[in-house]
Each structure stands twice: as C-alpha cells, then as structure tokens.
Amino acid sequence: MMKPNVKPILKWAGGKSQMLAYLLPKVPASYGKYIEPFLGGGALFFSLQPENAVIADSNPELINLYRNVADSVEEVIECLKQYQNTEEMFYAVRAQDWKSLSGIEAAARMIYLNKTCFNGLYRVNKNGQFNVPYGNYKSPTICDEEGLRAASKVLRKAEIVCGDYKSVLEHYTNPGDFVFLDPPYLPISEYADFKRYTKEQFYEEDHVELAKQVEKLYDLGCNVLLTNSNHPLVHELYSRFPIDVFQTKRYISCSGNSRKGEDVIVTVTPKSGVSDCLKKPLSKQIDRYPPTRFMGSKSKLLPYIWAVAERFSFDKVIDLFSGSGIVGYMFKAQGKTVISNDYMAMAATFSKAMIENSCTILPPDEAKSLLCATEDNDRFVETTFKGLYFTDADNALIDTLRSNIKKMQNEYKRAIAMTALIRACMKKRARGIFTYVGNRYDDGRRDLKKSLEQHFSEAVEAVNAAVFDNGKQNKAKCGDALQLRTELPDLVYIDPPYYSPFSDNEYVRRYHFVEGLARDWNGVELQTDTQTKKFKSYPTPFSTKNGAEAAFDQLFKKYANSILIVSYSSNSLPTQDEMVALMAKHKKHVEVVPINYQYSFGNQSAHANKNTVQEFLFVGY
Numbered sequence: 001m002m003k004p005n006v007k008p009i010l011k012w013a014g015g016k017s018q019m020l021a022y023l024l025p026k027v028p029a030s031y032g033k034y035i036e037p038f039l040g041g042g043a044l045f046f047s048l049q050p051e052n053a054v055i056a057d058s059n060p061e062l063i064n065l066y067r068n069v070a071d072s073v074e075e076v077i078e079c080l081k082q083y084q085n086t087e088e089m090f091y092a093v094r095a096q097d098w099k100s101l102s103g104i105e106a107a108a109r110m111i112y113l114n115k116t117c118f119n120g121l122y123r124v125n126k127n128g129q130f131n132v133p134y135g136n137y138k139s140p141t142i143c144d145e146e147g148l149r150a151a152s153k154v155l156r157k158a159e160i161v162c163g164d165y166k167s168v169l170e171h172y173t174n175p176g177d178f179v180f181l182d183p184p185y186l187p188i189s190e191y192a193d194f195k196r197y198t199k200e201q202f203y204e205e206d207h208v209e210l211a212k213q214v215e216k217l218y219d220l221g222c223n224v225l226l227t228n229s230n231h232p233l234v235h236e237l238y239s240r241f242p243i244d245v246f247q248t249k250r251y252i253s254c255s256g257n258s259r260k261g262e263d264v265i266v267t268v269t270p271k272s273g274v275s276d277c278l279k280k281p282l283s284k285q286i287d288r289y290p291p292t293r294f295m296g297s298k299s300k301l302l303p304y305i306w307a308v309a310e311r312f313s314f315d316k317v318i319d320l321f322s323g324s325g326i327v328g329y330m331f332k333a334q335g336k337t338v339i340s341n342d343y344m345a346m347a348a349t350f351s352k353a354m355i356e357n358s359c360t361i362l363p364p365d366e367a368k369s370l371l372c373a374t375e376d377n378d379r380f381v382e383t384t385f386k387g388l389y390f391t392d393a394d395n396a397l398i399d400t401l402r403s404n405i406k407k408m409q410n411e412y413k414r415a416i417a418m419t420a421l422i423r424a425c426m427k428k429r430a431r432g433i434f435t436y437v438g439n440r441y442d443d444g445r446r447d448l449k450k451s452l453e454q455h456f457s458e459a460v461e462a463v464n465a466a467v468f469d470n471g472k473q474n475k476a477k478c479g480d481a482l483q484l485r486t487e488l489p490d491l492v493y494i495d496p497p498y499y500s501p502f503s504d505n506e507y508v509r510r511y512h513f514v515e516g517l518a519r520d521w522n523g524v525e526l527q528t529d530t531q532t533k534k535f536k537s538y539p540t541p542f543s544t545k546n547g548a549e550a551a552f553d554q555l556f557k558k559y560a561n562s563i564l565i566v567s568y569s570s571n572s573l574p575t576q577d578e579m580v581a582l583m584a585k586h587k588k589h590v591e592v593v594p595i596n597y598q599y600s601f602g603n604q605s606a607h608a609n610k611n612t613v614q615e616f617l618f619v620g621y
Contacts, residue, residue, distance in 0.1 A: 003049050006150045009069060009111065011120030012041030016182060016227065019263065020047055022246050023180075026267050028223040031178035037165035038182045039066070045180075046154055053158035056168040060444075061098055061110055062122075063162040067446065068107035070155035073148055079108035080143035083116075090116050090134045097129075103444075115140045162443050169213055171293070174300050175221035175270070183210055186231040204233060211237035214268060220300070221270040230262035238266045282306055283333035286326075289354065290423065290462040293432045294324035295510055298495060298567060301615060302330050304595050305493070305565065308617055310334075312563050314490035320481040320555070321495045323507075325350040329466070331493075337472040341484055343538055344507060345518035346422055348478030352415035356476040358469035360412035362420075367460040370404040370417060371453060377403045380521065385533055388437045389429060389513060394452045398425070401456065402520065416467075420459035422514045427455045434513040437531060482541075482554055491563040494555060497542040498572040508537040545573040552582050556620070560586040564620035570594075579618050587620030 008015060016023060023044055034050035036042070039057040057063055068076055083089065094113060098106040114120050117132040125131045161168055165183070173179060184202040202210070207228075217224050218241075228234045230245050248263045282303060291299065298305065305327060316337045319328035325347060328340035332355055340351035373396075381402070382395040390398070401421050408414040426432040430441035430448060442448055447455070477484065481496070497507060508515060512534040516524065524535040541547035552574065556564065564587065568579060576592060583590045595615045 004150060006046045006049060006154050007147060008041040008043050008046055009065070009148065009151050010041050010114045010122075013121055014182065014185065015041035016043040017041070018248060019227065019246065019265075020044065022244070022265060023225060023227075024048075026225055026265060028178055028269075031223055032174055032176040033172065033178070035168070035172055035177055035179045036182070037163075037168040037179075038184075040182060042066075044182075045158075046151060049154045049157075051157055054161060054168065054172045055155075055158045056161035056163055056165070058162070058164055059122075060162050061106065063160060064098075064103055064444065065107040065110045066155055067160050067444065068103045069148060069152050070158075070160060071446065071449075072104050073152035075104045076107050076111070077143060077145050077148055079104055080111060083108070083112045083142055085116055085137070085140055085142060087134045087136070094130055112142055115142045159446070161445060165210075166213060169217070173217060173220060173222055175303050176223075178223045179217055179225075181210070181214070181224065181226040183207070183226075183228065185229040186233060207233060207237065214238070214241075214266075218268050218270070221303070222268075223270060224266075224268035226266040226268070228264055228266070230264050234264055234266070242267045282330065285333040285468060286330050288466045288468075289326055289329045290459065290466060292324050292326075292350075292423065292426070295433075295507060296495070296498070297324040297326060299324070299326045301567070301595060302326065304593065304617065305567070306330060306334065308565055308593055308619055309491060309493075309563075312491065312621065314563060316487070316489040316491070318484075318486065318489045318492045318559075318562075319495075320484070320492060321497070322347050322351050322355075322476075323495065325355060327493055327495065328355050332470050332472070332474055333468075335470055335472070338474045339477065339486055339489065340475070341477040341479060341481060343478070343480055343540070344511070344515055345478050346511065346515050348476050349415050349418050349422065349518050351476035353412065353419040353463055354466045356474050357412040357415065357467055358474070359467065360410060360416075361464040361467055362413045362416040362460050364457070364460070366413070367417065367420070367457060370401055371397070371456070372404070373400045374403055384526075384528075385513070388533060389434060390425075390452070394428070397452055398517075402517065406520070416460065416463050418518060419463050420456050422517055423459040423462075424452055424455035425514050425517065426511075427459070428452050433510045434532060434534070435510055482551060482558075488559070489562050491565065492555075492559045493565050493567075495567040496548070496551070497540060498569050499542050499545055499548045500569070500571045500573065506537055509534060549574050549578065549582065552579070553585070556583055556586040564618070566616075566618040566620075568616050568618060570614040570616065576616060579616070583618055583620045589619075589621050591619040593617040593619065 008017065020043060024047065027048065032052070034045065034048060034053040036045055037056045039045065039055045039062070042055065045053065045055055055066070083093070093109055096109060098109055101109060113130060114122065116135055116137065118135045121132045123130070123132050169179070186207060214224055214226060226238070235243060244265045246263050246265065248261050286302065314336070317331045318339045318341065319331065320341055322328050322340040322342040325340065328338045328351060332338045338355055340355045342348050342351070377399050379399050381398045382392065385395060386392065398421070401417070405414055405417045405421065408417060427447045428450070430439065430443065512532070516535065526533065526535045541551040564583065566579070570576065574582065580590050580592060593616065595617065
C-alpha cells in the first residue's frame with residue numbers, strides 16, 4: 001500500500017523538495033535506520049516516512065518545533081489559529097524571545113513566522129534573534145491542520161535529537177544504516193545570497209572534516225547520500241565515490257540571474273567486506289535486543305565478530321564480560337549454547353532476562369501491578385538519593401518497584417522487571433550515566449520528558465519481545481571472569497574493561513545507581529560523603545597495565561584449548577604487539593583483525609581525538 005504524501009512543515013533555505021526526483025532513486029532498497037543529522041526542512045525524511053529514524057539538527061528552535069509537532073500537534077494547531085497575517089502582529093511576534101515561551105507556543109511561533117516572513121527564510125542576527133522582514137503575502141496558509149497531523153505521525157516514529165552532526169553520527173550509526181547528509185553548502189560566490197540565509201556556516205575545513213566522517217561511514221558499512229554545491233572541493237573530497245551534477249533553482253535569491261545553480265549528489269554504497277564474508281547472515285532476532293547506550297557496547301561490531309567466529313566449528317560459547325549482553329545474545333540468536341558472565345549484577349540481570357530465559361515473559365497486567373505502592377517499603381532510594389538524579393515522585397516509584405520486584409517468585413519475571421527498571425532509570429537520565437547530579441545535560445529529548453512509569457512499561461514490552469528459545473540450555477552468571485568455573489567451551493569471547501592512559505574504565509562509577517538497584521545495595525560500600533553517593537568500585541586487574549597483562553595471560557592459559565576472540569582497542573594497553581605475544585604463548589595461531597571504529601561516549605576530554613580508534617579482534621586458535 002502506498003504511503004500518503006507528507007510535505008515538509010516549513011519552507012527552508014536549501015530544502016530538498018525540488019531534488020526529490022533525483023534523490024529518491026538513489027535511496028537504498030533496504031536499510032537499518034534512516035539518519036539525517038542536518039535536518040532543516042526534512043523533505044527527504046517526510047517523503048520516505050521511515051519506520052526507524054534518527055533526525056537531528058543543531059538549531060534548538062527547529063528541534064523544539066519538530067518535537068512539539070510530534071508530541072502535541074493538536075495544541076500547536078490551536079495555538080496557530082490565534083495568529084493573523086498582519087504586519088503589526090508579525091513584528092510583535094517576531095520580537096518575542098522564543099526561549100521564554102512554552103515549547104508548544106515556540107513551535108507555533110516558528111511556523112507562523114515561517115509562513116508570513118519574506119520568502120519563508122530562517123535567519124538570525126548575532127544575538128540569535130530572528131530578523132527576516134514581513135513577507136506581505138495576501139493569504140498564506142498559516143495553519144495547515146491536515147499537513148501538521150500527517151507530519152506528526154511521521155515524526156512520532158523518529159528519535160529527534162538536537163546536536164552536532166558528528167555526535168549524532170557517533171552515537172547512532174550502525175552497519176547497514178542509511179545516512180542522508182545535507183550540510184550548509186560550500187561558500188562560493190554564486191551562492192552569496194544563499195549563504196546569508198543559513199543558520200550556520202561551514203568553512204572549507206568543516207567540509208574536509210565532513211568528508212572524513214563520510215569515509216568512516218563507508219568503512220562502517222553505511223549507505224550515504226550527500227548533497228552540496230557543484231564546487232571543485234566537493235569533487236576533490238569525494239573523488240572515490242560517484243558524483244552526479246544537477247541543475248537547480250535558488251528560490252531565496254533576490255537576484256533572478258543567480259537563482260539557477262548546480263547541485264551535486266554524492267552516492268556512497270557500503271564497501272564489500274564483512275557482510276560479503278558472512279557464510280550465515282546474522283539472525284533478524286538480534287534486532288529484538290533492546291538498544292542500550294552502555295559504555296563499551298559492541299552492538300556496532302556484531303557483523304565483524306560473527307564474521308570471525310563463523311569460520312570455526314563450535315557450539316558452546318562463553319561471553320566472559322557480557323556488559324550490555326548484545327554479543328551473548330547474538331551467539332544465542334545464531335543457535336549457540338551461551339554462558340554469559342559479568343562481574344556487574346546489572347549485566348548479569350540483562351543476561352538472565354534475555355539469554356538464559358527462553359520462554360518466560362512478564363505479562364502487562366503483572367508489570368502494572370508492580371507499580372502499586374505497598375506498606376513494606378524501605379524508602380531507601382527516596383532518602384539516600386533525594387534531589388540527586390530523579391524527582392521525589394520518581395524516587396518513590398523506584399522504591400515501590402524495588403519492593404515489589406523482590407517479592408516475585410519467578411526468577412525470570414524478576415529479572416525482566418529489574419532489567420526494565422534499570423533501563424527506565426537509564427533512559428530517564430541524560431547520557432544514561434550517574435557521574436553527575438541534577439539535569440546538566442538535559443537537551444529536551446523525548447526520553448527525558450517521558451514519565452518513569454512509561455519508561456518502565458515500554459521496557460517490559462521491549463524485554464518481553466526479546467525473549468526466545470534457541471533450543472539450547474543457556475546460562476547467566478555473575479562473577480569474576482578469572483574465577484569462573486564451568487565446563488570448558490568451544491569458543492571464548494573476551495571483551496574486558498580497556499585499560500588506557502587516555503581514559504578510565506570505571507563502569508561502576510558511571511552506573512553505580514543502577515548497579516545498586518540490581519544488587520539492592522547489598523555487599524557494596526556506599527560512600528555517603530560523595531556528591532553522587534556512589535559506592536566503591538569493584539577490584540579489577542584491568543585498572544593497570546601490569547594487571548591487565550597478568551589477567552590476559554591467566555585467561556589465555558585457562559582457555560588454551562578453546563578458540564579465543566578478544567576485543568581490544570588501539571588506545572589501550574597492553575599494545576597490539578604485546579597482546580599478540582601474550583596470546584602466542586598459549587595459541588599456535590594468532591590473527592589480528594583491525595576495525596575502524598568511533599566510540600559513542602567521549603570520556604577522554606583533553607584527548608578527544610583518541611575517541612576515533614581501531615578496534616582489534618585478536619583471534620587465537
């Protein structure tokens with residue numbers, strides 16, 4: 001069935017409506033997520049209406065508009081109905097500070113000004129104040145009710161992010177995603193008028209950096225379309241990719257002679273590589289694993305890990321440092337017997353719910369009953385963490401859930417409920433971490449506006465959907481990897497905390513609150529004198545170079561008769577050569593598979609450039 005036509009809400013300088021006839025044939029037939037980090041008017045997004053999308057822009061006023069049309073379209077419509085197309089009202093509204101208005105009012109104001117200002121431009125002065133003059137149009141459509149409702153349906157399917165394009169690409173791109181890049185065009189003379197109407201300028205060095213990002217997307221295995229002006233630098237930067245040139249019109253130029261121009265479309269298709277090497281494609285079941293912004297998660301590297309693993313004949317796998325659980329879940333989805341282990345209780349809880357568990361779900365009515373307050377509530381979170389991470393009401397709800405979850409008899413239902421509570425707390429927290437207090441990083445995204453109750457219910461639904469039976473007896477364990485006792489496996493996957501001089505590997509410091517939930521703060525030493533009320537990190541040999549070397553040597557010796565696959569980073573110590581030497585002591589064959597990778601969590605401040613690294617897979621057999 002054909003999708004109904006949905007048009008952009010705004011007229012936008014550099015909008016791509018007129019280029020859709022050229023762009024649409026170049027869109028890949030299938031892809032993972034649709035990602036557009038320079039959203040603007042969003043013509044291609046609204047035309048495609050993708051089911052799974054991340055749309056972003058660095059303009060907070062624009063993002064506020066899209067979020068409120070997505071979440072509160074009827075209220076935006078009612079607000080728009082109050083506006084009139086008069087010069088007096090236009091300048092009165094233009095004089096308002098949008099930040100002083102409610103989100104809904106600010107969204108309606110932006111639409112009104114866009115529809116009634118000169119040529120529908122968005123332009124601000126040095127103080128960030130909208131300064132386009134009145135358009136003096138006879139009867140502009142200020143409130144297109146049906147158009148707004150149609151756009152709202154499409155927007156509700158997307159994650160709407162306010163941020164720099166690089167951070168968006170770092171956080172959200174995975175192999176197989178489709179990325180559309182429509183940056184501010186190169187500033188050449190024939191676009192002098194056009195330049196003035198863009199919110200921000202890209203200089204040549206910015207375009208050079210963007211080209212580097214495109215190379216990374218190519219290496220990662222993404223489909224990319226990029227638009228720009230027909231400028232020599234574009235041809236130089238993207239010479240290895242197909243470039244098509246098209247005649248276009250510039251509707252925002254005052255000069256009729258300068259309204260014609262040439263745009264280019266750069267088409268980047270994933271290079272042949274890992275996906276072509278897969279003898280058995282990754283199971284679609286893997287897509288059901290709830291995404292978690294977890295430090296060190298290997299969700300983006302699954303095709304590479306599996307491409308290495310499937311070369312060998314094996315059934316039983318140990319995931320020694322399970323973390324987010326996604327690698328162990330991948331092996332389960334590929335039909336393997338999985339033992340998942342981690343020293344953190346929260347990670348073991350994830351694995352209990354979705355790897356060991358083969359058929360038990362938590363019905364919605366039972367999940368709802370966990371939200372009902374009881375008298376035997378210790379109010380531990382409400383008193384210990386008051387005013388730090390969540391509101392008093394949220395803290396009270398967390399205590400209610402803690403109390404009710406502890407009473408659950410079925411271990412798998414209990415694991416699902418605790419996983420959902422942990423996920424709800426991380427979703428409700430900007431960046432998903434607990435190294436700071438307050439709302440310092442609140443960027444207004446939808447997850448931060450949802451209630452904790454809604455997050456919990458949605459998390460239960462997501463975890464339930466991830467439960468499946470692969471016909472094997474899988475197991476989740478919580479303990480020291482060096483002390484793990486189990487039957488020797490065919491293959492061991494090792495993804496330990498990386499020791500690096502440029503960053504720390506303190507998982508407990510980042511996630512102490514949700515780790516405390518998983519342990520109910522039993523067996524931990526709470527540091528009440530700290531601002532964050534964290535507890536002491538668990539001892540680990542991976543906190544020093546010498547300790548990491550000794551731990552690797554011990555693990556390689558212990559599993560000398562198993563296939564070894566080790567994830568490690570070029571930022572980390574031991575070095576690549578040292579790791580090869582350590583593994584070679586216990587393995588006849590050692591290989592190194594390098595992968596260009598960019599971490600989603602910038603935790604290296606003064607060494608931010610070290611976020612872009614090579615991830616190594618060390619393979620011993």
